[in-house]
Amino acid sequence: MTTQPNLAMRNWNQRVGRTALYLVLILACVAYLVPLVVMVMTSLKTAGEVQPGTIFMWPENPSFDAWIKAWSQACIGLDCRGIRVGFWNSVMIWVPSLILSILAGAILGFALSRWQTRHAGLILGLVLFGAFIPLQVVIYPLIKMAANLGLYNSFAGIVVVHIIFGLPVLTLIFSNFYVGIPVELINAARVDGAGFFRIFFGILLPMSRNILIVALVLQGTGIWNDYIVGVSFGTPDIYPMTVKLQTLVGSQFGEKEYNVNMAATLLTSLPPLLLYLVSGRYFVRGITSGAVKG
Amino acid sequence: MATIEIRNLTKQFGAVQVLKGIDLAIDDRDFTVLLGPSGCGKSTLLNIIAGLEHQTAGQIMVDGTDISPLPPDKRRLAMVFQSYALYPTMTVRKNIDFGLRVAGLPRAEIKERVRVTAELLQITDLLDRTPARLSGGQRQRVAIGRALARRASVYLFDEPLSNLDAKLRNDMRIEIRQLHEDLGATAVYVTHDQVEAMTLATRIALMNAGRIEQYAEPQDIYDRPETLFAASFIGSPKMNLIPGTIRLADGVPVFDTGSDRISLAHYPFRLAPEDGMPATLGVRPEDVAPDAQGIVARHRLNEPHGADTLAWFTYGETNLSARLEPVAARALGAQATLGFNLHKLSLFDPKTERRL
Numbered sequence: 001m002t003t004q005p006n007l008a009m010r011n012w013n014q015r016v017g018r019t020a021l022y023l024v025l026i027l028a029c030v031a032y033l034v035p036l037v038v039m040v041m042t043s044l045k046t047a048g049e050v051q052p053g054t055i056f057m058w059p060e061n062p063s064f065d066a067w068i069k070a071w072s073q074a075c076i077g078l079d080c081r082g083i084r085v086g087f088w089n090s091v092m093i094w095v096p097s098l099i100l101s102i103l104a105g106a107i108l109g110f111a112l113s114r115w116q117t118r119h120a121g122l123i124l125g126l127v128l129f130g131a132f133i134p135l136q137v138v139i140y141p142l143i144k145m146a147a148n149l150g151l152y153n154s155f156a157g158i159v160v161v162h163i164i165f166g167l168p169v170l171t172l173i174f175s176n177f178y179v180g181i182p183v184e185l186i187n188a189a190r191v192d193g194a195g196f197f198r199i200f201f202g203i204l205l206p207m208s209r210n211i212l213i214v215a216l217v218l219q220g221t222g223i224w225n226d227y228i229v230g231v232s233f234g235t236p237d238i239y240p241m242t243v244k245l246q247t248l249v250g251s252q253f254g255e256k257e258y259n260v261n262m263a264a265t266l267l268t269s270l271p272p273l274l275l276y277l278v279s280g281r282y283f284v285r286g287i288t289s290g291a292v293k294g
Numbered sequence: 295m296a297t298i299e300i301r302n303l304t305k306q307f308g309a310v311q312v313l314k315g316i317d318l319a320i321d322d323r324d325f326t327v328l329l330g331p332s333g334c335g336k337s338t339l340l341n342i343i344a345g346l347e348h349q350t351a352g353q354i355m356v357d358g359t360d361i362s363p364l365p366p367d368k369r370r371l372a373m374v375f376q377s378y379a380l381y382p383t384m385t386v387r388k389n390i391d392f393g394l395r396v397a398g399l400p401r402a403e404i405k406e407r408v409r410v411t412a413e414l415l416q417i418t419d420l421l422d423r424t425p426a427r428l429s430g431g432q433r434q435r436v437a438i439g440r441a442l443a444r445r446a447s448v449y450l451f452d453e454p455l456s457n458l459d460a461k462l463r464n465d466m467r468i469e470i471r472q473l474h475e476d477l478g479a480t481a482v483y484v485t486h487d488q489v490e491a492m493t494l495a496t497r498i499a500l501m502n503a504g505r506i507e508q509y510a511e512p513q514d515i516y517d518r519p520e521t522l523f524a525a526s527f528i529g530s531p532k533m534n535l536i537p538g539t540i541r542l543a544d545g546v547p548v549f550d551t552g553s554d555r556i557s558l559a560h561y562p563f564r565l566a567p568e569d570g571m572p573a574t575l576g577v578r579p580e581d582v583a584p585d586a587q588g589i590v591a592r593h594r595l596n597e598p599h600g601a602d603t604l605a606w607f608t609y610g611e612t613n614l615s616a617r618l619e620p621v622a623a624r625a626l627g628a629q630a631t632l633g634f635n636l637h638k639l640s641l642f643d644p645k646t647e648r649r650l
């Protein structure tokens with residue numbers, strides 16, 4: 001009988017704890033969501049509606065005019081073709097950078113973890129070291145090198161830089177994943193006569209779906225959101241969407257079209273968002289599973 | 295068709311010498327079992343034969359040619375691994391024919407080989423499944439099938455049965471033996487399980503700490519262990535080992551335990567024994583029985599096994615076991631006089647640990 005009050009007490013404590021937890025979660029949600037809601041609302045307003053002091057008001061006649069303008073008519077510098085130019089530039093950078101950097105990271109990760117590579121430990125150490133070098137430190141020499149190689153102001157140049165800077169983290173992710181794959185599996189394939197690339201493409205890559213998605217999300221958001229590489233290695237012709245957006249939003253000329261700016265910003269952030277939505281489930285699985293047997 | 299000859303093979307991992315000079319000549323169609331405790335270098339030796347690791351020094355000759363420079367797939371061998379090592383994203387069919395596809399065999403031939411192999415191992419129904427949807431026993435069959443489809447002249451097995459439960463292990467053991475007889479290939483089979491070794495091997499290579507202690511037919515190793523290690527590793531329970539001294543009484547050797555004397559008149563000494571030589575006497579539990587004459591030991595307990603009973607004794611500081619008829623074991627008192635089968639004794643030099 002003496003346990004009765006105790007039990008009640010515990011229930012009470014639990015309920016307080018729960019309430020506090022939910023309160024914190026709700027606050028966090030609000031903190032993240034409010035700016036987003038404001039942005040969406042503003043982007044749906046007409047130019048006349050956007051005035052100081054009204055940002056929390058619903059748009060009177062919601063319309064996608066600002067979105068259309070941002071996409072295809074807004075002037076960025078002297079170029080009045082909208083943010084879409086930047087979008088397609090970004091796609092031109094994004095797709096090859098993603099494919100090549102993930103492939104390179106996976107191959108290097110395999111070579112350093114599950115292949116009898118000489119000095120694998122040392123190389124992995126150097127790669128790890130590379131992961132900690134901030135981009136800003138090496139960007140100037142890199143620009144010089146790119147210029148000497150004729151890669152400055154080309155998509156190829158930007159792609160190469162993305163591959164180089166993605167490599168350390170990707171190599172670590174993949175070598176960590178492949179260490180979890182039994183050596184016997186590789187050995188069986190070697191007895192079967194398969195070489196490095198046959199084993200990689202025929203056996204390991206098909207086993208790597210979850211970790212590939214992790215890499216895709218990491219690199220996908222990283223490269224899409226990149227500003228500094230794009231702005232340093234390109235000129236307006238090939239600026240990625242982020243740089244175009246910055247130019248648009250930061251423009252000092254004329255009246256600020258907040259609705260257009262908001263629409264352009266939302267458009268720019270859409271691809272990574274879609275990436276998360278499509279792959280979120282696998283992303284979590286890949287992050288948590290480490291080594292998957294099947 | 296293949297003979298394997300390993301000559302003075304060593305392997306070093308950094309500062310650690312894992313194989314310390316292996317010499318082994320395996321006859322064509324032999325089923326050689328590499329037996330030894332965990333960590334003694336069995337897998338390393340097998341991997342070197344397969345070409346998956348490189349030896350530090352020494353040669354591996356197959357049919358008289360040194361295969362050391364060849365990559366694994368050029369060595370005409372196939373291998374079955376402990377973890378089965380099936381390709382997880384491929385169906386059973388693809389698992390079996392992967393090596394054949396890599397080798398670029400004609401399609402019709404690949405198809406035929408898969409069909410024959412699957413029928414032989416009774417896995418035809420499983421061909422379109424992935425490994426995740428197979429039981430342990432089925433996976434093992436597929437792994438063996440993958441090896442067989444290669445039509446190798448040497449088959450290597452690295453503890454292929456150790457992940458199976460006891461019943462399945464017994465069944466597979468018989469099946470592997472049957473397969474070997476049917477195929478007539480040379481096999482090298484790694485295990486730490488002496489029962490597996492005794493039942494499968496035509497010859498056992500007993501390994502310890504990177505060396506081969508003895509290479510002989512199973513019955514030979516059992517009856518005439520070459521070293522103290524062999525005597526205590528093979529047999530369950532192990533051979534009884536009693537320390538003592540060799541005495542010559544009128545030129546006839548006897549073994550003096552300190553309190554008793556055992557005749558060595560029938561022992562085939564390799565070198566003439568000397569008086570006062572320290573020695574260790576070995577005798578199998580089934581060669582010990584209560585007798586009118588012999589050593590006097592204290593009976594501790596009986597361990598019934600159904601067909602027979604192990605009776606445990608203490609003699610001085612040593613434990614002795616005797617494999618007895620259950621009735622005879624039950625009749626034992628606190629003290630027993632034990633006689634040894636004098637034709638089946640082993641004698642070792644305690645210093646060199648080798649058979650005398």
Ligand SMILES: Nc1ncnc2c1ncn2[C@@H]1O[C@H](COP(=O)(O)OP(=O)(O)O)[C@@H](O)[C@H]1O
Nearest residue numbers: 307310312330331332333334335336337338339
């Ligand atoms: N790649 C390696 N690097 C360092 N040591 C190793 C390596 N492979 C095996 N060893 C060591 O060699 C010894 C023998 O290993 P192994 O051949 O696997 O033994 P077994 O198969 O008889 O159990 C062990 O002590 C093991 O730790």
Ligand SMILES: [Mg+2]
Nearest residue numbers: 336337338453
């Ligand atoms: Mg082993």
